[in-house]
C-alpha cells in the first residue's frame with residue numbers, strides 16, 4: 001500500500017474487521033459496504049440495498065478479480081455486484097449495471113485505490129475459503145465451499161499469473177510447463193499430444209529461434225478461466241486460457257476483445273453492458289473467431305475443458321477513446337474497409 | 338486435492354473426463370455462430386479460421402481479427418511460401434498440419450524500423466541462415482523482428498499470425514463473416 005493514512009483519509013480506509021460471526025467467518029467493512037458469509041451464502045450490504053450470492057460463486061468470482069488485478073473494464077460477480085477498473089483506482093459497485101436497481105435508487109458505487117481493494121478482497125477470500133475448496137479449479141477437482149468455517153487454502157489463492165514479455169519459452173521469459181515444475185497435464189486434456197517443435201538453430205542464433213507447443217502448455221494449466229499472456233506484439237497480447245464449467249464472472253470490457261476457440265466448444269451469453277438486457281448467444285467451435293464489443297458483458301459456458309485464445313489490445317488509450325465515442329464499441333470493419 | 342498430483346496422467350486410450358479433446362482442421366471444422374436476441378450479428382465479426390484459410394488462395398494472409406493496428410491473420414500453407422520480413426516480432430500458431438519454418442538473418446534490415454506488418458519477398462533475401470523450426474498443430478513460433486522467414490508445409494497447413502496490419506494483410510470481412 002502507498003502512504004495512505006486511514007485517519008486522514010477515511011474514504012480510502014482499508015478493510016475493517018468486524019469480528020467473527022456464529023458460522024465462524026469474518027465480517028468485514030469496506031467503505032460503506034459490509035461483507036458477511038454464512039454456510040451457503042455471501043451477503044453484501046450497502047446503504048441502499050443488500051444482495052446474496054452462493055458462497056462458491058462468490059469465492060470463484062472474487063478469486064478471478066484478485067488474480068487478474070481487476071482485469072480490463074468491469075468484472076461483474078453477477079448481475080448486481082462487481083468492480084470497474086480505472087487502472088490505479090477501482091470502483092466497487094452494487095446495482096450499477098442493473099436497470100432495476102438504478103431506477104429504484106439502489107445502485108451504489110465507491111472508489112478506492114487499487115491496492116486497498118486488492119488487499120481487502122484477498123483478506124475476505126482468505127477468511128471465507130475453507131480447507132477443501134479451491135475456487136480456481138473445475139468443480140470436479142475441488143471439495144465443497146459450504147458449511148461452517150473449516151481451515152483455509154492460502155496456496156490456492158496465491159497462484160502466480162503468467163505474463164510473458166515476449167513469448168513463453170524465450171530466453172529469460174516465462175518457462176514452459178512440465179511435470180518437474182509442478183504442471184502435470186490436466187486429466188481432461190490427457191489426450192493432448194505433448195510433442196515439442198524441432199528447433200535447429202545455426203551457431204549464434206539459439207536465442208532467436210523460439211517455439212513451443214501452446215496446446216501442450218495449455219493442457220498443463222492447473223486452473224480455469226485465467227487468461228495469461230503467452231506472446232506480445234507491442235500492445236497486442238495473446239492471452240489463452242483453459243475453460244471448464246462457467247466463467248465465474250460476467251466480463252464487461254472497456255475495449256473490444258476477441259475470442260478464438262482453439263479446441264472444443266463454448267457458448268457465450270451476451271448482455272448489454274450497462275443494463276443487463278439480453279443481446280445474443282454466441283456458439284464457438286474449434287477455429288471460430290468472434291469479437292466481443294465494448295458495450296456488452298459476456299459469460300461463457302464450457303461443457304468440457306476447452307482452450308480459448310483471448311486476444312487483447314492493452315493500449316491505455318482505448319477506454320477513453322471508446323467511452324468518448326471517438327472509437328465505436330464494435331470493430332469498425334464494415335464502414336472502413 | 339488436485340495439487341497433490343505431480344505427474345501427468347498416462348496418455349492412453351481412456352476417454353478424458355468430459356470426453357475427447359476436439360481440434361478443428363482444414364478437412365473438418367464445424368462452426369457455431371451468433372444467435373441474435375437484440376443485436377446486429379455484424380458487431381461480432383464472426384468467422385472460422387479454417388474456413389477462411391480454405392477459401393483463400395495459398396498464403397493469402399486474411400485478417401480474421403483486428404484491434405486498431407493489430408491483426409490476427411489466417412492463411413493456408415500449400416507448397417513453399419514466399420519470404421516475409423517485419424520490423425517487429427510476429428508470432429505464428431500452427432492450427433492444422435505440419436510446416437518447416439526457415440529463418441534467415443538478412444545482411445541489412447529489409448524493412449524500415451517504423452514499418453507495420455509483414456513485407457513479402459519473392460527471392461531468398463541475402464544474409465545468413467538462422468536455422469529451421471519444424472512445427473505441428475498447436476505449436477507457436479516466434480518470427481523475430483527483422484528476420485526473414487518462409488514456410489514449407491508437409492502437405493497443407495493452417496497458420497494463424499499475430500502481427501500488425503500491413504501491406505500483406507487482406508481484408509475480406511464481407512466474404513468471411515456472418516452478416517445476418
Ligand SMILES: [Fe+2]
Pocket residue numbers: 251252253257292298
Ligand atoms: Fe472477456
